Amino acid sequence: MTTDLAIVLAFLAAAIVMFALNRPRMDAVAVMIMVALPLTGIISVTEALAGFADPNVILIAALFVIGEGLVRTGVAQRLGDALVRRARGDETRLLVLLMVIVAGIGSVMSSTGVVAIFIPVVLRMARSAGTSPGQLMMPLSVAALVSGMTTLVATPPNLVVHAELIRHGFEGFGFFDFTPFGLPILGLAILYMMVARRWLSARHPVAVPSGRPRLADWVAQYDLAEREYRLRVRPGSPLVGRRLEGLDMRATSGVNIVAIERSSRIGERFVAATAATVLNDGDVLHLDLFAPTIDIDAVARRYHLERLPLGDQSLADRRQTIGMAEVMVPQTSTLIGKTVVEARFRTTYGLHVIGLKRGGTPHKGSVLDRHLGLGDTLLLIGPWKAIRRLQGESQDLFLLPLPIEVDAVMPAAARTPYALAVLAVVVVLMVGGVVPNVQAALFGCLLLGLFRCIDFNAAYRSIHWQSLVLIVGMLPFALALQRTGGVELAAGLLLDSVGRTNPHAVLAGLFVVTAGLGLFISNTATAVLMAPVALAAASDLGASPYPFAMVVALAASAAFMTPVSSPVNTLVMGPGRYTFRDFVRVGVPFTVLVMGVSVGLVPWLFPF
Template identity: 65%
Template sequence: MTVDLALVLALLLAAVAMFALNRPRMDVVGLLMIVALPLTGVITAPEALAGFADPSIVLIAALFVIGEALVRTGVAQRLGDLLITRAGHNETRLIVLLMILVAGVGSVMSSTGVVAIFIPVVLRVARSAGIAPARLLMPLSVAALISGMMTLVATAPNLVVHAELRRHGLDGFGFFAFSPFGLPILALAIVYMLFARRLLAPGSGAEAGTTRRRRPRLAEWIEDYALEKREYRLRLPPGSPLAGQMLRALDLRATAGVNIIAIERGPRFGRRLIRPLAETVLEAGDVLMLDVFRPQVTIEDVTGLYGLERLPLTGRYFADRRQEIGLAEVMVPATSRLLGKTVVEARFRTTHDLAVIGLRHGRKAMAEDVLNRPLAAGDTLLVAGPWRAIRKIQEDLADLVVLALPVEVDDVLPAGNRAPFALGILALVIALMVGGVVPNVIAALIGCLLLGLFGCIDMTHAYRAIHWQSLVLIVGMLPFSLALQKTGGIALAADGFIALFGEAGPRLALAALFALTAGLGLFISNTATAVLMAPVALAIAGEMGLSPYPFAMTVALAASTAFMTPVSSPVNTLVVGPGNYRFMDFVKVGVPLSVLTLVAAVLLVPLVLPFSP
């Protein structure tokens, strides 16, 4: 082993360790590798930065925009309504149709985005049908992962493998090259989940599905999040020391441990809610809605210190004021910039114009110190504020995903009347890609421009839709392929692999390659796994004198086989909280399914992509 190879492998091991620990963020790890690799002298700075000009990176960014347009125009919501109409309350039919629908939608957009869109749909279906959400959310995540096996653009690992083939001077995969494998594996997974769902009940999430069979009411959230212990309405009498004071000067959050959610002002009849801004001056007669978030502070302390009069706060109050103040349950996804931050540190109120009044971590509602608890993926927040602010976070799935809105309000789509245009443009993009009329990246960019032209998405939301973390991660890991090639690392890995499995035949080699790729995906993202394993797969094929296509396809399929743990993929992480899943739920359902997928891939891949060069 040369010194250069040792340096590259040390950096690679460091990256894998940071991915496994999730510290720092994945995109930061990618940037670190872009900086560190040229310092070894193995590759140049332009070579390390070449990924930013890779057509696959631009294509992935464009697909994020197309997916966002499908959300804004209500295409996904209409599909959910169709699911409810067709399946009714039949659980078997729901699972079958849900998995087919999710896999179909996921074949043309990000699987993580698909899950974020369909979680609220599935929860609504589960409530209306009286089914435990856990029995539907696991099939949802499985179908979303399998959707990556459907088409070339379904998931980033497919495009990474495709790009690696092109870099070796080979023809890449066609748009539907993955479908002969994805469709049978989807059918197998549907049958498997119809039996495996029994492993998820009644322990996981059964309570949520059986205790509430309809959309929630505002009064129910008061009880669910223990708001009666923290939320209060207090009248400010003329003699209160708060009268005439500006909120900025009072700084009640820091000095008294309370957060003002809203202020009622005006005559008894015709009172209005005003937003509590830093420059707002309190007036005698105002009614303050307060959140007491500091555990050591009691409502008696607050009323006694400031001479306030306590008023009742019930679910009926929220219902009566529903036109002015809204509530929503939102979830923190795995891609959120809020992860690891407290509500205060994230400046949640300033950024989203919403107050966090409840926090649920897993199954447990936090009754104290809600604003100072670091947020984790899957946490559920109850937010209060103007409906326009709630609708705004419905449009942007990057940081928060709206799980449920109360019966007091109907969803409003920002571009609902543009759904036919979005579907037509999506069909055009697919036709251009399938027909090979223009390069895939140009087809996707044409679609983005048309979506903007017909009002399906604007530039602001288009830029927000792009998951920059994923793009930087891919760009940061791409130089490893070149560095390992220059130092002989890939040839060394291929020789070691052949020494172990070369004599056993090509099918066993495919099985070992699949297992290695899927196993590596337990610790790092499936995109990073594809970046590392694609050149190794091509080198193995070259050493064995076989066609590179079955080996490349095996890596792509294995990269999407991330069923085994809740941290194997952001897709799994998203459903943990809403489904009340435990770690072992994924193990006992995902491991057998991964083995079945391995067997199916080893049997199918050589039939469609022969070993002969």
């Protein structure tokens, strides 16, 4: 072993220890590596920083942006809601649909982002099905990890291995080259989790106070559940073609139209109930009653309306478009002394007052004729866009903390068709090889911006800079190990330990080492280190590099064994109330199964 190799290995050992301890954080370690390695003289500063110009690093950043476009337009959220409806309370069907949908979405966007989106969806599904979230959170994380085995762009390790092939003069992997392995492993994962979920904790999660209200809290405080009704405008109704400001239903019938569902080409959508809104035949009106004595059936007969069940169509369940907020009347407000009607909330703010508190006690009955006083708290309902505009209102109303649900609101929900079209264009360009993958992804980012699915601020925020810096910082290690003979040494040790006559044993050895390293460092960093070793082992055997590279990529995604193996596992640990032992008990056997499938299937599709 040369002195240079000993120095590089010492740096590598130090980096692995810091990664395992997570002190300092991973991206800081990567920067330390970029600074330290050029000081040894083994690589130059330019080579240490070359990763910032690597097309695959730019591609990963662009894929983060495309994934954020899918989040902001609600593609993942809508699929989750459809999942709940399709499952119809059947736990087995719920598990299968959940894992299929999560793996499908994860094939084109960050698995960590997918899990973050689906955690609240799974919690809601568990409540609806009357089951513990612990029975579904682990299947969620497993499906998200398996999604990394389905397409070239599903996870950064795939792109790292792909880039290493190209760097060695080989043709890289195709977009769907991973799919023949990912789909069987996904099927195996579904069958396995049907059995393994019985080993998981059945305890329900402990609610952690957040300090912020929930929509459900306000529904209970203001007794809204007993006041909300849905009625459809029937043909021949006297409401058809009329503006809301001319109806005055609040004064004549004691009801307030707070939202309108209207059919469109992309399904049902909510229309703001403003003074200028014109009602159409077939509109579904969400009514708020000002007094429990109002006869809703009489209202329906009078206006020729059809009463509909509320079900999961309540305004609290349609939180993506309709929101609620509490505001306080400050001392400087010009609304003091005026009634709600005189304040013209619907005309001025585009919002409706549906509740009032004075001295912390909700007012029972109609709030329309109440004179507003200093310190009164009003509950408003309407579009989130109108609620956010209140943040700039400093004189008449003071906006109190918004509910937790505002964090999950999709700011570009109406742009879903455009986001799906852009995704289709990007996939076609990548699959067809019309342009390089990075160019196709950047083109997709520009289209998302053009169609207002995402803006520049959101695009920059969506990029996981820690992951990019980690990749860039680990690339010099691979170069330094190659230059000092470390890659050849590692490949030789691997071949000597498993034998040079059995390539299947070499694949198994690569899988074990890659998955083992993944217990301590990120799967991206593992792929950076192991991809050159895999290609060197293939060269020593005189075999094709593709089966060895593919096994490394699959093993890098097989981070099932501990809660720190992947951010995906860490995210579900709290909501599922899992222990370290839960991940070991479920993850280790499944990793062994995935290794068996990979070692058996990869040489069949990528011969030695």
